[in-house]
Amino acid sequence: MTLPHYDKKLNVRPVAAEDLAQARAVAGRAFGEHCEKWYPEPARTLGGFDGNGQLVSVLEFQLETLWWGAARVPGAAVGGVATDPASHGKGCGGGLMVQTIHYLRDQGACITPLWPFSFRWYGKFGWACPGPVLKLKAWPDLVRQTGARPGSMRQATGADAAAVQRLYTRGARLRNGQTVRSAAYWEKPRTLAQIQVIEGPRGALRASAQVSIAARDGAQGRRVRVREMHGDSFSDQLCLLRSLAELEGITLLELNLPAESPFVHAFAEQCDMVLSHEGASRVLDVKQALEALKAPKDLRASFGLEVADWVVQPKKPLAFAVQVEDGEVQVKEGAGRQALCCDINTFTRLFSGGLSTGKARQLGWLQGGGKAQDAACDALLHGRVPYRSEVEMG
Numbered sequence: 001m002t003l004p005h006y007d008k009k010l011n012v013r014p015v016a017a018e019d020l021a022q023a024r025a026v027a028g029r030a031f032g033e034h035c036e037k038w039y040p041e042p043a044r045t046l047g048g049f050d051g052n053g054q055l056v057s058v059l060e061f062q063l064e065t066l067w068w069g070a071a072r073v074p075g076a077a078v079g080g081v082a083t084d085p086a087s088h089g090k091g092c093g094g095g096l097m098v099q100t101i102h103y104l105r106d107q108g109a110c111i112t113p114l115w116p117f118s119f120r121w122y123g124k125f126g127w128a129c130p131g132p133v134l135k136l137k138a139w140p141d142l143v144r145q146t147g148a149r150p151g152s153m154r155q156a157t158g159a160d161a162a163a164v165q166r167l168y169t170r171g172a173r174l175r176n177g178q179t180v181r182s183a184a185y186w187e188k189p190r191t192l193a194q195i196q197v198i199e200g201p202r203g204a205l206r207a208s209a210q211v212s213i214a215a216r217d218g219a220q221g222r223r224v225r226v227r228e229m230h231g232d233s234f235s236d237q238l239c240l241l242r243s244l245a246e247l248e249g250i251t252l253l254e255l256n257l258p259a260e261s262p263f264v265h266a267f268a269e270q271c272d273m274v275l276s277h278e279g280a281s282r283v284l285d286v287k288q289a290l291e292a293l294k295a296p297k298d299l300r301a302s303f304g305l306e307v308a309d310w311v312v313q314p315k316k317p318l319a320f321a322v323q324v325e326d327g328e329v330q331v332k333e334g335a336g337r338q339a340l341c342c343d344i345n346t347f348t349r350l351f352s353g354g355l356s357t358g359k360a361r362q363l364g365w366l367q368g369g370g371k372a373q374d375a376a377c378d379a380l381l382h383g384r385v386p387y388r389s390e391v392e393m394g
């Protein structure tokens with residue numbers, strides 16, 4: 001592989017309070033936006049400083065933990081990546097990404113999600129799309145035709161925080177890559193203002209959705225965008241959708257969903273669905289990411305793994321022996337013979353659960369190993385759909 005060009009001498013460190021004005025000015029020029037409120041915490045803002053000590057590139061990160069089934073994997077979401085246009089194309093952005101990978105590893109993060117402007121650009125540094133998300137457009141009549149009845153829908157209050165948290169956590173643990181949120185997240189006034197809930201017979205919450213409603217561009221009526229939906233069952237979610245469809249003036253419903261959502265099958269007429277290649281992730285620490293997993297109790301599996309990660313270990317692939325027993329994943333140095341071989345981009349997709357070893361081989365992204373190693377790797381990693389809500393930072 002030819003290594004991307006990047007500035008190896010760029011000095012990357014958390015910015016000082018006095019650097020914030022320059023960081024925001026750089027972002028403002030790079031994004032062509034007002035960025036006066038960006039990068040609220042200097043300790044979570046990494047600046048790239050050139051040989052003259054001038055801040056030329058910047059990004060923000062947030063340490064957070066992500067659900068992988070029952071396991072919590074420490075991670076760090078990255079956003080607001082910018083280089084001063086006067087320094088574009090000189091490797092300042094690349095230098096910032098490379099040093100950020102090392103910095104976040106030192107902070108104990110095993111995986112880093114972001115919303116990429118270009119998969120090609122971030123792909124050079126190891127990021128890849130762990131799996132598509134589903135964007136579905138439906139019309140109120142289509143929702144009525146399902147026969148679902150509207151429920152008693154209302155805006156959430158602070159008293160609902162624990163119940164919404166329960167609904168969210170249940171759904172998040174069925175997938176890989178969603179943020180572990182605390183009940184405090186659902187108490188924020190800005191969040192509460194966006195949440196609609198459906199109550200069951202005894203006042204218990206059956207479903208919740210984070211929604212935004214706006215006038216449609218160039219069309220009559222208003223559209224409701226469901227940015228996240230959580231429910232005890234599919235029929236509870238459908239009931240919430242029907243209730244949203246009955247809000248005054250709604251002519252379009254847009255849903256952002258995990259790719260395996262039952263909504264794919266819910267409608268009896270034509271509707272629009274797009275599988276969208278949007279979010280990207282990168283495993284920062286292969287060993288710790290694997291060890292953080294909680295394997296099924298009855299799974300016994302072992303395989304060798306060679307992962308080419310030129311940022312973390314430039315000269316030779318990372319090599320590990322992975323052993324799964326009694327629900328624990330043990331990872332030792334050294335892959336042995338018949339190791340599965342791939343790059344860090346492919347490993348990130350395998351780890352996220354959306355890509356099987358068979359598909360990776362079809363794509364030409366996985367070599368080595370054999371049937372037994374493929375089966376062992378899939379038994380540990382493959383299955384739960386990777387999903388990251390667009391509400392999350394990145």
Ligand SMILES: CC(C)(COP(=O)(O)OP(=O)(O)OC[C@H]1O[C@@H](n2cnc3c(N)ncnc32)[C@H](O)[C@@H]1OP(=O)(O)O)[C@@H](O)C(=O)NCCC(=O)NCCS
Pocket residue numbers: 004005006007030031057080081082083084087088089090091092093094095115116117118120121
């Ligand atoms: C993206 C950005 C940070 C890159 O910064 P930079 O310092 O110019 O990056 P580098 O010099 O390390 O890399 C430049 C390389 O990226 C490539 N590149 C630039 N824009 C690109 C794009 N839209 N898609 C793919 N590649 C792109 C250049 O062709 C160059 O390629 P090369 O390495 O083969 O010569 C900068 O262009 C920027 O601030 N853009 C506006 C804000 C933005 O979109 N940020 C990303 C948000 S996710």
